[in-house]
Amino acid sequence: MDSLSAIAKLPLFAGVDASAALRDLNAREGNYAAGETLLRAGERCESVGILLSGGADVVREDAGGNPVLVAHLSAGELFAEAFAFSGAPLAVSVRAAEDSRVLWLSAERIAVSPRYPRLAANALRLFARKNLFLTERIEHLTRHTLAEKVLSYLYSLARSQGRPLVSVPFGRQGMADYLGCDRSALCAVLAKLKKEGKLDYHKNVFRIL
Amino acid sequence: MDSLSAIAKLPLFAGVDASAALRDLNAREGNYAAGETLLRAGERCESVGILLSGGADVVREDAGGNPVLVAHLSAGELFAEAFAFSGAPLAVSVRAAEDSRVLWLSAERIAVSPRYPRLAANALRLFARKNLFLTERIEHLTRHTLAEKVLSYLYSLARSQGRPLVSVPFGRQGMADYLGCDRSALCAVLAKLKKEGKLDYHKNVFRIL
DNA sequence: TCCGAAATGTTGTAATTACAACGGAATTGT
């Protein structure tokens, strides 16, 4: 099977015989037409999803009742894992943006899988890494000025990339979303920092001075 | 032993014979004088810490090189878990604020513990829940105005508490820190929202209108 | 109860930021 080889490459299955493990995991495959809802906010789900093909949108309802796009899922991505493992009701909905195929795996069986303990260990590492990313983003978001947010972000990028010259994995709009600010305000602040000699950049490559 | 009964009550050990499991986990106990450093940023640690007694500060170095207090740990709290399970170098330092006693547990052995698979499952649930908290906080922090941050936060509190009348687990300074803003600015916005009839509150009890 | 300390609320000002509008650059598809 084609999707099996793709699954076997996922970090969740590192060091595990994927085809054998899938039989243990109560794996179900689902097909969804574009526009169809995979998961509805408020429900509970006991399975994590792996998007085998297609694409899906993760949508949250904000305080005013308006739908907000939280993320877009592409093939190979894991989703709903935090809800499945915590048992908490879904705070978001997931809707197929295109015709999609999804593999559902029981969180409980991943957590305690006597034959494949590496699965739980892999899941733990994934969660731990995501935790670090989220914590780091919070660190930037809690700065009180946009200039500080930008510098905090670039500083941590420089740290993780190990170079003074860092490339940002977003466009300007993505960077603004990540930092929780307006795109044009971000551009203005970047220009100001450059004029003040605190920063230099070309497109998505930055250097803190 | 006294600390054993406390440990046994931790969520990590739910459904597990703690005293037996501790023998499997390469548990080491450490004693630290006030001011002593438990963990230093940049190093790696392969063990999670449980603060048995005392208190400790989690400190991060910001973009300017200034130490920033990220969290305070009290007895019974788990720490360094995301670093231990992910294998990433520490982004923070931990310093004993008082004379403290710490129990160190191997993350690897928790992750794959043939005799106590519930440990990994418990850890997974803890990580998943923390993920949800962090994600939710990010949701509030990415709003573009303070009023929206406040309403987003109170709205989600109301949801989780199931009542329209919500009590906030922080004082004003803590709430401002959580929302990444200045305390007095928060007070001003709260007063404005009340005057506009969008919100009512007394001390730490709020109602969205 | 009284005092002192800490937390909270208020106000004013300067700085920052959101937002809208627009021109120019870059990218994409044909």
Place this chain on the structure above:
DNA sequence: ACAATTCCGTTGTAATTACAACATTTCGGA
């Protein structure tokens, strides 16, 4: 290459927010 579209930078304005200073309230201990 060309057109269309998307993305990016700039500007101006109104609104918001940080910050400092100070008044008031709350809280805990003597």
